[in-house]
Amino acid sequence: MKKVAALTALLLCCAWPSSGVPAFDPEKVTGPRIERLCLVIVANADAQVLAAENGELDILGDIARPADIDRLSADPDLEMSLARGFHAFFLLMNNTRAPWNDRIVRQAAAQSIDRNSMVRSIYSGYCEPINSWLPPVSPWASPDGTRNIFDRAAAREKLLSRxxxxxxxxxxxxxxxxxxPKITLLAPLARVTPTTAEMAxxxxxxLNAAGFDVEVEPLDFSAMIARLDRKDYSLAVLAWSMGRNPDSLYSFYHSSMDVAGGYNMTGTRDAALDAALTKLRFAPDKASAERASAEAQRLLGELVPSVPVYSRFSVAAVSKKWRNVLxxxxxxxxxxxTLVMAEPRDGTARTMTMALAEEPRSLNPFTASSAYSWQVLGMIYEGLIASNPFTLEDMPGLAEEWRVETEGEGAAAxxxxxxxxxxxxxxNDGTPLTAGDLKATIDFIHKNEIPRFFDAVKDVAETEALNARELTVTMKGVSYWYLDNVAGLPWMPARIVENVKDWQNWDPLxxxxxxxxxxxxxxGPFMLEEYHPGEYVMMKRNPCYLRLPKETERR
Structure with a gap:
């Protein structure tokens, strides 16, 4: 842990202020200030590090191996950053398949895993072991979320009792x-995510030491996700970025989300948990949400639909050739x-390069599920509400203002x-963006019950574009979370969604x-210029982006 403390101290000296008065007002930021951003597809971790050292990559994120972090930290041409993020890594268990359809067996499996030893030996202190379905950094996380539950003798007794x-x-x-029978554990390829493969x-x-017969099956990440979507697996490892709110627990573990392509990949179905998650989803205020969140996490601790393993610190390296790096x-x-504000220190216009660790197999925003696909798509779409980088509080995105109101009383509220x-x-094609487009996006997702986003819109009762700039979304019930759920959708023009004939097979390319x-x-700030599979994805500046510098002509 001394290594982490030293690195953290170094980073705090170099990073922009994270508390007190911020170095700038995020609402006044202009950009992008670069013409092009090249996402270089580099799957091998060794090749990524070498490319960063050689100056072939300006930005390398998601650095996981401790040796790589130490090596890049020593490079005088790179600036490192570290943050305690909302990452959480899980061992998924298919609750619909034996032996994981037995709650006691799942509990025994969780107690058989020595998280502390694994995390310490693989990550050298750059991660923290967890026993919580929310990462410890979350203000909603269970207070005993880092308690060590490893007890192989207790696990054995549980198995004997069944x-x-x-x-x-x-x-x-x-x-x-x-x-x-032999149990297969699905994991990404070692050449793509070596530490994840080692953890698997x-x-x-x-689990083998506890008496199970488990064998790891390495898979291409997209193929693995497809298997998980179909629940064609027994065990798998997967990491999630959980977001700011505990409402994600509803998506991951409520029985209504146990659909093909949905986020409930474990097939969790429990009436008591459903009730707690429903209270969480429809909490009218923060106090109610806190009570429901605590109850849901207590029940998850009993049911153990998946096994929380660790939460990883985020580490990134950026070339010092760039300024305005946040x-x-x-x-x-x-x-x-950073991508919006960064500029070359020497004033010479050039393309910024950033690592993309895996092929973005699908660029269909309705079906894409991998982080690598959304690393691309996330630059193309903009939410109604953005997140302040210093406080993580809401700030204007496409919307300049918003209101959340409760109408009706009692059951009609x-x-x-x-x-x-x-x-x-x-x-990004220069045509006007109107409230009618946003209405069309919500209506399309709702009508087609698109799994990836249906959770956000399934409670929508009515959408109305009052005029070109005003949108009203009426929900069926009352919930503290509706604002975030709806505001974060990938918005598209009405003429696009209304002409998608088959959303599952649609290929925008x-x-x-x-x-x-x-x-x-x-x-969003960037748009797709070209994609060469196996080589790179070239993004170019959106000439119509809402934060574009005033001196840049908007067509």
């Missing part, structure tokens, strides 16, 4: 006397604010969201437009 027995080789036999092997070793104690330098858009907004219009039309 009728399991151990044969002469120490392997489990099922209550019916038959040997427990360690988890398998722990990092705080909450976000590392590989963030959208419901939330009404009112948004007023900024003036003169345009899509298809020149023949077989299933829908060609092109990714959004309002």
């Amino acid at each position: 009728g399991y027995r151990f044969n002469f080789a120490g392997k489990l036999t099922a209550p019916d006397g038959r040997p427990l 092997e360690r988890l398998a070793d722990s 990092s705080t104690d909450r976000i590392t330098a590989d963030n959208m604010w 419901h939330t009404v969201l009112r948004f007023r858009l900024k003036e003169n907004l345009r899509w 298809d020149r023949e437009e077989k299933f829908g219009p060609r092109g990714l039309v959004g309002a």
Whole structure:
């Protein structure tokens, strides 16, 4: 931990202030100030580090291996940043398949895993072991979320209590006397995410030591996600960025989210948990949300639908050739604010390069599920509300103002969201962005029950574009979270969504437009210029972006 403390101290000296008066007002930021951003596809971690050292990559984020962090920290041409983020890594268990359909067996598996030892040996203090379904940095996380529950003897007793027995080789036999079949643990390829692959092997070793027969199956990440979406798996490892709010627990563990392509990949179905998560989802105020969040986390601790393993510190490296690079104690330098504000120190215009650790297999915003696809798509779409990088509080995005109101009484009470858009907004193709476009986006997702976003809109009762700049969204009930859920959708022009013939097979890059219009039309800071699979994704500045510098002509 001394290493982490030293690095943290170094970073705080170099980073922009993260508390007190900020160095700038985020609402007055202009950009992007670069013409192009090249996302270089570099899957191998060693190659990523070498490219950063050689100056071929300006930004390298998500650095996980301690040796790489130490090596890059010693490079005088790179500036490092570290933040305690909302990352959480889980061992997923398919609750619909034996033996994981037994709560006691899942509890035993969780107690069989020596998180502290694994995290210490693999990450050298750059991660913290967790026993919580929310990362410790979250103000909503359970207070005992870092308690060490490793107890292999207790795990053994739990298994014996369910009728399991151990044969002469120490392997489990099922209550019916038959040997427990081999269990496959899905994991990403080691060449892409070496530390994740190593953690998967360690988890398998722990479970094997407890009597299970587990074998790791490495897969291409997109193929692995497809298996998880179909629940065609027994065990898998997966990390999530949990976001600011505990409402994500509803998406991950409520039975209504147990649909193909939904986030409830464990197939969790429990009436008591559903009730707690429903109270959390429909909490009318913060106090109610806090009570429901605590109850939901207590029940998750009993049900153990997945096994929390660790929360990783975010670490990024940025070339010192760039200025206006933002990092705080909450976000590392590989963030959208950096991409919008960064400029070459020497004033020479050039393309910024950033690592993309995996192929963005799908650029269909309705079906894309991997972080690598959304590393691209997230630059193309802009939310109604943004997040202040210093406080993480809401600030204007496409909307200049918004109101959350409660209308009706008793059972008829419901939330009404009112948004007023900024003036003169345009899509990246130069056409006007109106409230009618936003209404069309919500209506399309709602009508088609698109799993990735349906959780955000399923309680929408009515949408109304009052005029070009004012949108009203009436919800079916009352919830503290409706604002964030709706405001964060990937907004698209009405003419795009209304002409998508098959949202599941739509390929925005298809020149023949077989299933829908060609092109990714959004309002984010960048737009797609070209994509060469296996090589790079070239983004160019959106000439109509809402934060574009005044001196830059907007078409």
